[in-house]
Amino acid sequence: MRQPLIAGNWKMNGTRASAEALMRAVVEGVSGTVGKAEVALCVPFVFLELGERLLAGSAVHLGAQNVCSEPGGAYTGEIAATMLKEFGCRYVICGHSERREYYGETDELIAKKLVRVTESGMRPILCVGETLEQREQGFTQTVVASQIDAIIAANGIESFAQMEIAYEPVWAIGTGRTATPEQAQEVQSFIRARLAEHDKVIAEKIRILYGGSMKAGNAAELLAMPDIDGGLVGGASLVAEEFLAICRAGDASV
Numbered sequence: 554m555r556q557p558l559i560a561g562n563w564k565m566n567g568t569r570a571s572a573e574a575l576m577r578a579v580v581e582g583v584s585g586t587v588g589k590a591e592v593a594l595c596v597p598f599v600f601l602e603l604g605e606r607l608l609a610g611s612a613v614h615l616g617a618q619n620v621c622s623e624p625g626g627a628y629t630g631e632i633a634a635t636m637l638k639e640f641g642c643r644y645v646i647c648g649h650s651e652r653r654e655y656y657g658e659t660d661e662l663i664a665k666k667l668v669r670v671t672e673s674g675m676r677p678i679l680c681v682g683e684t685l686e687q688r689e690q691g692f693t694q695t696v697v698a699s700q701i702d703a704i705i706a707a708n709g710i711e712s713f714a715q716m717e718i719a720y721e722p723v724w725a726i727g728t729g730r731t732a733t734p735e736q737a738q739e740v741q742s743f744i745r746a747r748l749a750e751h752d753k754v755i756a757e758k759i760r761i762l763y764g765g766s767m768k769a770g771n772a773a774e775l776l777a778m779p780d781i782d783g784g785l786v787g788g789a790s791l792v793a794e795e796f797l798a799i800c801r802a803g804d805a806s807v
């Protein structure tokens with residue numbers, strides 16, 4: 554049985570005050586749940602110290618949304634994996650579609666970031682997914698397979714033992730348009746089968762989250778699918794009650 558992971562992706566949102574209020578509300582809310590699902594908040598870099606303080610001793614893990622592909626040195630404006638680890642991060646989102654699209658991140662670059670994260674003792678959440686155009690042209694599996702295969706080729710199948718995957722159809726991110734549970738399940742079981750071609754044990758163990766307008770109203774039906782092991786939650790993670798309802802759906806899905 555894979556323990557569900559509900560991870561909030563705050564993206565570039567919030568102020569110091571709102572970040573503090575949201576962290577406090579999530580910590581308090583999660584302490585009242587049965588805690589079967591694991592919970593994490595992936596916050597902007599500047600709120601990591603706050604997160605380290607406010608989430609300490611709670612059941613809520615801290616995460617970051619990006620990392621430098623290099624270990625350290627003259628990379629102005631970048632943040633090293635070792636720095637994230639120092640601030641108590643457990644998870645780091647890598648290869649989010651917004652980074653692939655707006656910042657030109659390639660599979661090769663993402664593969665290097667994954668190495669940085671795992672060698673620093675954290676777990677990457679590797680995002681994969683197709684655009685609307687690719688889906689409409691029937692290329693969903695081709696796109697997702699190439700994103701996964703590139704990481705296998707660069708880092709080996711064993712690297713998947715130390716990470717989570719998030720299937721995030723680009724057309725469902727921030728659009729309010731969610732993949733149906735059947736659509737998400739189809740791709741997520743395809744991802745697991747692709748990994749199983751290389752290593753059945755790793756494929757069976759890895760958590761594959763769904764991301765793309767997951768909210769309180771649709772979380773339960775998505776999380777009920779056999780290959781959906783949690784959620785990467787954007788917009789809905791910015792509202793404590795909404796996010797906590799998804800965490801409760803995660804608990805109930807176990």
Ligand code: PEP
Binds near residue numbers: 727765766785786
């Ligand atoms: C995301 O960007 O990771 C995401 C899933 O966003 P949203 O939930 O807002 O679609």
